[in-house]
Amino acid sequence: MTQSEALRAPYLPHMFAWCMVLMTVFTVCAVAWLIDPVLPGHMLLQFFVPGFETMSLGVFALGFILAGIYGNLLGAVYVFFFNLWPALWRVVFGGSP
Numbered sequence: 604m605t606q607s608e609a610l611r612a613p614y615l616p617h618m619f620a621w622c623m624v625l626m627t628v629f630t631v632c633a634v635a636w637l638i639d640p641v642l643p644g645h646m647l648l649q650f651f652v653p654g655f656e657t658m659s660l661g662v663f664a665l666g667f668i669l670a671g672i673y674g675n676l677l678g679a680v681y682v683f684f685f686n687l688w689p690a691l692w693r694v695v696f697g698g699s700p
Contacts, residue, residue: 610689612682621681622674629670633663 629648636648637658649655651673652666 618675618678621678622671625670625674
């Protein structure tokens with residue numbers, strides 16, 4: 604195994620980890636919204652979940668699924684750029700990172 608192969612991150616574990624993190628954050632935020640809906644930090648729920656005005660089981664399910672999709676996309680972008688930097692470093696600076 605070469606050094607560049609050792610530095611490569613796999614997609615699936617990172618995508619799963621980001622998915623779980625964002626689903627957990629969404630769940631905590633939704634529970635906090637149920638406890639105190641006037642807190643200003645909950646505006647993110649209205650931004651990320653289309654049609655979010657009141658909490659219902661359908662809205663929670665939609666937000667939970669969207670948080671998983673957003674997490675998968677974020678994980679894929681993270682791994683893409685993480686794997687890109689060593690090759691870019693070698694092209695720009697001519698040595699190993």
